[in-house]
Amino acid sequence: MDTGPLLRIAGLTKRYPDVIALDDLSVEVPRGLIGLVGANGAGKTTTFRLLLGLAHPTQGRIEVCGIDVAEDPIAVRSRLGFMPEHDCLPLDQTAADVVSTFGELSGLPARAARQRASDILDLVGLDEARFRPIGGFSTGMRQRTKLAQALVGDPELVLLDEPTAGLDPLGREEMLALVARLGTFGISVLMATHLLDDVQQVCDHVVMIDAGKLVVSGATDSLLERTGIVTVDVGHRGAELVAGLERVSMAAVAGDDVVEVTVDGDHHLDQLRDVIADLGLPLYRLTSRLTSLDEVFLRRADETRAAAS
Amino acid sequence: MTATATSSGSGAVYDRGYRPYDGPRGQRGAATFALYKASIRRALGLRRSWRQKVAPFVLLGVVTIPAIVNVGIGYVTRDQPLSDRIEIITYRDYVGVSSALLLFVALVAPDVICPDRRQRVLPLMFARPLTGVDYVAAKLGAIASIIFAFSFLPQVVLFVGNMLVSDSAYDYFTGHLDVLWKIPLAIVLLSLLDAVVGVAISALTDRRIVAGASIIGLFLVTSIAAGVIVGEDFRRGRGSLAALINIYRLPLFLRDVVFLGHVDPESPLNGTANGALLAAVVYAAVVFTGVVVLLRRYRWVER
Numbered sequence: 001m002d003t004g005p006l007l008r009i010a011g012l013t014k015r016y017p018d019v020i021a022l023d024d025l026s027v028e029v030p031r032g033l034i035g036l037v038g039a040n041g042a043g044k045t046t047t048f049r050l051l052l053g054l055a056h057p058t059q060g061r062i063e064v065c066g067i068d069v070a071e072d073p074i075a076v077r078s079r080l081g082f083m084p085e086h087d088c089l090p091l092d093q094t095a096a097d098v099v100s101t102f103g104e105l106s107g108l109p110a111r112a113a114r115q116r117a118s119d120i121l122d123l124v125g126l127d128e129a130r131f132r133p134i135g136g137f138s139t140g141m142r143q144r145t146k147l148a149q150a151l152v153g154d155p156e157l158v159l160l161d162e163p164t165a166g167l168d169p170l171g172r173e174e175m176l177a178l179v180a181r182l183g184t185f186g187i188s189v190l191m192a193t194h195l196l197d198d199v200q201q202v203c204d205h206v207v208m209i210d211a212g213k214l215v216v217s218g219a220t221d222s223l224l225e226r227t228g229i230v231t232v233d234v235g236h237r238g239a240e241l242v243a244g245l246e247r248v249s250m251a252a253v254a255g256d257d258v259v260e261v262t263v264d265g266d267h268h269l270d271q272l273r274d275v276i277a278d279l280g281l282p283l284y285r286l287t288s289r290l291t292s293l294d295e296v297f298l299r300r301a302d303e304t305r306a307a308a309s
Numbered sequence: 310m311t312a313t314a315t316s317s318g319s320g321a322v323y324d325r326g327y328r329p330y331d332g333p334r335g336q337r338g339a340a341t342f343a344l345y346k347a348s349i350r351r352a353l354g355l356r357r358s359w360r361q362k363v364a365p366f367v368l369l370g371v372v373t374i375p376a377i378v379n380v381g382i383g384y385v386t387r388d389q390p391l392s393d394r395i396e397i398i399t400y401r402d403y404v405g406v407s408s409a410l411l412l413f414v415a416l417v418a419p420d421v422i423c424p425d426r427r428q429r430v431l432p433l434m435f436a437r438p439l440t441g442v443d444y445v446a447a448k449l450g451a452i453a454s455i456i457f458a459f460s461f462l463p464q465v466v467l468f469v470g471n472m473l474v475s476d477s478a479y480d481y482f483t484g485h486l487d488v489l490w491k492i493p494l495a496i497v498l499l500s501l502l503d504a505v506v507g508v509a510i511s512a513l514t515d516r517r518i519v520a521g522a523s524i525i526g527l528f529l530v531t532s533i534a535a536g537v538i539v540g541e542d543f544r545r546g547r548g549s550l551a552a553l554i555n556i557y558r559l560p561l562f563l564r565d566v567v568f569l570g571h572v573d574p575e576s577p578l579n580g581t582a583n584g585a586l587l588a589a590v591v592y593a594a595v596v597f598t599g600v601v602v603l604l605r606r607y608r609w610v611e612r
Contacts (some may be wrong), residue, residue: 011352048380052435052436054435054436074336074337074438074440075438076335077436077437077439078438080338080436081436082432082433082436084429084431084433087428087429088428088429088430088432088433089428089430090424090430091428092355092357093356094356097356099472101343101347102433102437104339104340104343104346104347105340105343105344105434105437106334106340106437106438107335107336107339107340107437107438108330108332108334108335109332109333109335110343110346111340112330112332113343115536116330116609119327119328120327135312149433151327153330153437154329154330181327182327185326185327185329186329186360187327217463253569
């Protein structure tokens with residue numbers, strides 16, 4: 001299996017008559033589950049169109065799985081699966097017909113396409129419904145069918161544009177679980193979304209863009225920073241802990257089930273330990289609270305805008 | 310492959326997981342042929358509800374009726390002297406004689422083209438190893454193939470039927486060898502123009518009803534305009550080149566040239582100078598324009 005970078009983008013600019021969709025974007029992305037994050041209009045869909053070779057970059061170069069998109073878009077598209085955000089399925093056909101037809105369009109022989117369509121629809125949980133017309137499907141079933149058509153050609157990389165859009169909480173969880181499973185099958189995923197919780201849940205690498213510019217790119221874990229707040233669970237005796245910490249001049253707030261303690265250096269952690277021990281409190285949990293991706297995005301985007309201006 | 314099984318009592322649920330595909334894989338040609346097949350299936354209503362199958366197969370029945378009647382009359386009058394036998398339709402007349410084919414184009418071309426744009430399926434297709442040229446080739450090929458088949462099959466029925474009811478099948482066959490190339494050539498010319506016009510008009514809108522009405526309207530308007538300008542005197546050698554604006558008749562002028570070697574004296578081009586040549590030029594111009602419209606509509610970038 002190729003272990004080179006999944007994407008290599010250098011100086012990518014896409015300029016439309018009225019707007020600059022991407023502005024000198026350079027980033028290298030490893031294989032795996034990748035989140036492409038940005039607000040609406042940040043340039044996510046334009047990036048997908050450029051990756052697929054459906055639009056020309058104004059400037060710059062893109063390599064997907066080691067292949068230059070400008071030189072051989074057909075070879076790139078042979079390795080990709082694409083799940084658009086919008087409705088894109090022929091409603092008067094059955095899921096089995098649609099997925100097997102797209103399998104053939106991906107270059108599979110007819111018999112193999114039918115077999116894979118059956119397998120993939122089973123994988124996405126549509127085995128019972130595969131002979132029903134898509135027009136009668138719920139939003140969740142249509143999203144699964146869209147995912148199935150993206151997978152039927154056995155792609156190296158799947159581009160998912162807002163895969164959880166329009167789904168109820170249960171449907172969203174199921175879709176994210178499916179996306180997370182793709183990684184275990186050796187399929188890389190580039191998931192464009194503005195829902196940072198989705199990315200934090202399934203992606204191991206994040207690329208954040210804002211107004212066409214790169215905000216930050218890195219492993220999800222490395223972007224989540226410590227906030228300087230420690231969450232302590234001492235059962236129902238949180239008020240005692242807060243009072244004890246106030247006596248040693250440490251700030252703490254009691255929440256519903258936990259106490260959030262502001263710490264500034266290791267000596268504060270030692271004091272916290274001593275207070276808990278002196279009061280004889282049970283210690284069920286003590287964790288360092290991390291920033292969310294939302295906080296990272298907002299802060300880094302502000303920094304990028306400030307640097308640009 | 311991920312394969313796990315959980316059992317409960319006598320039953321077991323298997324997670325078959327995901328199996329990578331490592332078999333043969335085609336490229337553009339395979340994708341184009343797949344789209345061609347899918348378009349033919351759609352046009353004929355295959356793998357769709359029975360309602361979608363009614364129109365194409367009723368049409369096939371309608372266009373075959375003249376052949377069956379002709380063969381039936383030939384069978385009934387087979388013992389009559391040759392001069393007394395009745396032939397209600399010739400092979401030349403049978404090429405493009407049925408306006409039902411036109412209705413078929415107006416019905417099927419929009420059905421094969423418009424939903425791809427209206428239901429926004431195009432981005433899924435062009436995310437495959439497929440270009441705009443491939444898409445146009447597959448769609449045009451599918452419509453042209455069906456028109457060809459629906460025009461050619463009745464001719465086969467007519468030819469085989471006539472051969473069987475003739476005094477000598479072998480003599481009939483050897484005596485009509487020329488139609489074995491004239492019929493397919495004339496039908497190819499008819500199919501190509503009808504398909505190009507039908508698909509090009511359909512590509513300009515995402516509404517089937519608008520496309521269908523536009524196809525019928527174009528053929529009707531050009532037909533009526535040509536009829537008014539040319540008038541009724543063409544049989545007396547007063548034909549006019551204005552007859553060439555009738556898009557519906559264009560392939561029929563060329564059909565006459567294929568079968569007769571010249572313009573039919575009964576056609577509105579009768580008596581015009583270089584009528585056959587100009588008909589070929591206008592035919593080529595219409596096909597060229599239609600193909601250009603299609604290629605521009607489905608150019609591979611900025612979709």
